[in-house]
Amino acid sequence: MNAIIQKIKDLKKKRKAVILVHNYQLPEVQNIADFLGDSLGLSQKAAETEAEVIVFCGVHFMAETASILCPEKVVLIPDINAGCPMADMINVEGLRDLKKKHPDAVVVAYVNTTAEVKAESDVCCTSANAVKIVNSLSAQKIIFIPDKYLGQYVASQIHPVRNKAPETTALPKARISNGTSKKIIFWEGYCPIHARILADEILRAKREHPFAEVLVHPECTPDVIALADKVFSTTGMLNYAKETKSKEIIIGTEEGIIYRLDKENPDKKFFPASGRAICENMKKNSLEKVLWSLEEMKHEIKVEEMIRQKARKTIDRMLEYSRVD
Ligand code: 13P
Numbered sequence: 001m002n003a004i005i006q007k008i009k010d011l012k013k014k015r016k017a018v019i020l021v022h023n024y025q026l027p028e029v030q031n032i033a034d035f036l037g038d039s040l041g042l043s044q045k046a047a048e049t050e051a052e053v054i055v056f057c058g059v060h061f062m063a064e065t066a067s068i069l070c071p072e073k074v075v076l077i078p079d080i081n082a083g084c085p086m087a088d089m090i091n092v093e094g095l096r097d098l099k100k101k102h103p104d105a106v107v108v109a110y111v112n113t114t115a116e117v118k119a120e121s122d123v124c125c126t127s128a129n130a131v132k133i134v135n136s137l138s139a140q141k142i143i144f145i146p147d148k149y150l151g152q153y154v155a156s157q158i159h160p161v162r163n164k165a166p167e168t169t170a171l172p173k174a175r176i177s178n179g180t181s182k183k184i185i186f187w188e189g190y191c192p193i194h195a196r197i198l199a200d201e202i203l204r205a206k207r208e209h210p211f212a213e214v215l216v217h218p219e220c221t222p223d224v225i226a227l228a229d230k231v232f233s234t235t236g237m238l239n240y241a242k243e244t245k246s247k248e249i250i251i252g253t254e255e256g257i258i259y260r261l262d263k264e265n266p267d268k269k270f271f272p273a274s275g276r277a278i279c280e281n282m283k284k285n286s287l288e289k290v291l292w293s294l295e296e297m298k299h300e301i302k303v304e305e306m307i308r309q310k311a312r313k314t315i316d317r318m319l320e321y322s323r324v325d
């Protein structure tokens with residue numbers, strides 16, 4: 001066995017650590033995962049793990065979410081510069097200004113946001129549960145941040161207002177109303193990696209593989225989503241790829257997921273919709289950096305306590321709402 005992998009295993013035992021890995025990480029990093037998943041699955045795992053140390057192989061907001069959920073644990077990210085450009089497209093000042101313009105709106109924050117922005121929001125969501133979360137809200141007016149494309153996709157999927165919010169961490173009553181339709185206000189944010197996937201590329205892939213199904217991530221632009229057969233989070237794609245009878249599938253998301261799709265479905269063929277959908281930030285966590293991270297216990301991600309408590313409520317609401325049927 002590779003010497004680095006053996007050292008990681010030994011140190012993991014010594015530190016009582018768990019390695020959580022996002023589906024876009026490098027193949028060799030995916031291979032050392034204790035748990036491999038999407039943003040929702042990874043935050044659920046972080047919330048329930050009994051390990052003392054979490055090595056988070058993903059981008060900064062993901063490690064920060066783990067730290068918000070597990071303040072008593074040491075949360076490490078192997079490369080401190082692995083950020084998410086979309087998360088940096090909104091800040092607290094901008095959100096406060098928008099809230100002032102729409103004081104009656106409930107703020108739904110995509111998990112791809114900083115802890116400060118989450119703390120200023122009402123409920124969090126991921127790509128796996130965004131439609132469900134927005135549908136669970138009885139509010140008529142929603143500010144959806146920061147991904148306008150995910151927001152637009154959610155808007156196309158919602159049904160009229162109903163009262164389904166669980167009681168325990170319910171939103172302030174004054175901000176809940178019982179109308180029949182929802183108005184969604186978007187933020188001008190987007191994922192620069194998913195925006196690289198073009199509708200023309202999907203059309204070309206469909207011409208080249210006429211029997212293939214097209215799966216895309218909801219961070220894609222609306223014209224790309226309109227050409228898709230299904231829209232899924234990364235884990236949603238992985239689950240569907242196992243179930244479907246299709247033997248050929250065109251994948252409209254970051255290319256790192258293809259490694260796992262190929263590995264789990266040797267009888268099927270996966271074609272990336274675009275050769276340019278590579279998230280450079282996701283690729284910053286190498287195997288060596290995972291090892292150094294465990295050796296030197298760095299880079300620790302901590303969130304200031306007041307912010308953490310507020311952001312925690314926003315994430316807890318998401319975890320609760322996503323359990324409601
Ligand atoms: P998932 O939650 O679907 O894995 O997506 C995370 C992400 O950053 C997509 O760009």
Ligand code: SF4
Binds near residue numbers: 059084087191194
């Ligand atoms: Fe952020 Fe897009 Fe990279 Fe996901 S793929 S981490 S949203 S930049």
